[in-house]
Amino acid sequence: MPERGFPEGHERFVDLRSDTVTRPTKAMYDAMRDAVLGDDVLGDEPTVARLEALAAEKTGKEAAVFVPSGTMGNQIALACHTQPGDAVIFEEEAHMLYYEVGAPGVLSGVVSWTLPSERGAPDPDEVEKRVLRASLHTPGTRVVCLENSHNRKGGAVIPLETHRAYRRMADRHGIALHLDGARVFNGAVALGVPVRAIAETVDSINFCLSKGLRSPIGSVLCGCGAFIEKARVWRKRLGGGMRQAGLLAACGIVSLTQEVERLAEDHRRAKAIAVALDQLPGISVDVAGVETNIVRVNVDRAPEWSRQLERRGVLCLPFSATVLRLVLHADVDDEQASRAIAAFAEVAAQTAR
Ligand SMILES: Cc1ncc(COP(=O)(O)O)c(C=O)c1O
Structure with a gap:
């Protein structure tokens, strides 16, 4: 299989910007x-x-x-x-x-x-x-x-x-x-x-x-x-x-x-991330509203959160001034999902200080 086409160091990122970023199997x-x-x-x-x-x-x-x-x-x-x-x-x-x-x-x-x-x-x-x-x-x-x-x-x-x-x-x-x-x-x-x-x-x-x-x-x-x-x-x-x-x-x-049945795994991880993030200070998530692979995260300043998360190896897109969108997909496993939660916890702790 050809080398994955990530820029230097990019593999380290947990890429939650979209499910379009998945590489072919x-x-x-x-x-x-x-x-x-x-x-x-x-x-x-x-x-x-x-x-x-x-x-x-x-x-x-x-x-x-x-x-x-x-x-x-x-x-x-x-x-x-x-x-x-x-x-x-x-x-x-x-x-x-x-x-x-x-x-x-x-x-x-x-x-x-x-x-x-x-x-x-x-x-x-x-x-x-x-x-x-x-x-x-x-x-x-x-x-x-x-x-x-x-x-x-x-x-x-x-x-x-x-x-x-x-x-x-x-x-x-x-x-x-x-x-x-x-x-x-x-x-x-x-x-x-x-x-x-x-x-x-x-x-x-x-x-x-x-x-x-x-x-x-x-x-x-x-x-x-x-x-x-x-x-x-x-x-x-x-x-x-x-x-x-x-x-x-x-x-x-x-x-x-x-690849169809596997989508249920993305839904499970999306829910798990939603539950974990909703417990952090400065963040709220409509957990019940997470039905598939997308999580909307409410924060005070979404672009700033996105920058702070990127510094910690997590990529996601600000959806509005106060909403971040996370999208789960096959290239994010349980370990990466945990890393994303940990990065959010760090930014939340820093923001709460
Ligand atoms: C709901 C929905 N419809 C259509 C599209 C367009 O797909 P494409 O990017 O392949 O043009 C997208 C892409 O994100 C989408 O989310």
Whole structure:
């Protein structure tokens, strides 16, 4: 296996910035070496085709398309569901709005409406009140975008019953549901259900292979056959057609076959860290709210805490002026989790002085 690409001394860090920092597993390097390759833009990439078939099977959808990133998969879905001038409903801190640099307006030309929520899932009745019929005056609501698990809401999971309520509401109005399922496998593991139980409530779902599932690159957008045909055109239009993409798809197949159940370990460590940090002076954590692999830590000055922690070998991102986000993943084991807790304890003691 090649040397890990850390800068000098970096291995010593406990890297809790994101689950995207995971390095490929040995099984992934083996799968890349052995992958049968073709040209996916010419439509004859056998390993990409295998990954897409597997993704469709896991989500219970008719078809799937492999894309370079979660952002591209989400934005292709939005472009396929809408026409310029349509309205789209999002939870107010949805990744698709918050972190995709205005793409819904720039690429799809849609009007974005937002609704607040405590745990990433706006009340379906409130969503329904916002649905607009297209008229001479108003844009018509075409799609509601959901996020499970919800990144900015600390990895919160949308309960299955809420998903089903969104489905009933969407059917009443003839509108579509898209799920940003970047971490939907975390959501499914936390709910104790297969991903298809969530996916069957939405029209399209995009999930990431390159987060807790440890692939280096890639996401898969899944939906009905006609939708995915349209998505392939959008992928090409955006420059997302890739040639010997089987090298990456081979890793994705390992992700889906070997890495899903392991996510429960990340959830267990996230909870353990939350419990420990909540007991330290100057820190509070909503322990019950830690459902998956993300922990939101409330402190007085998040950027300063982040700098102090980095000096002690722990990397994490300030999420706001008073919140740090910690993300657990396969490259953080129990020993590293303990080191992170010890570093927090040191900074807490110093701050309390
Ligand atoms: C909820 C959510 N959706 C989408 C994405 C986008 O994925 P990518 O970074 O592959 O574009 C992310 C990335 O962190 C995410 O957390």
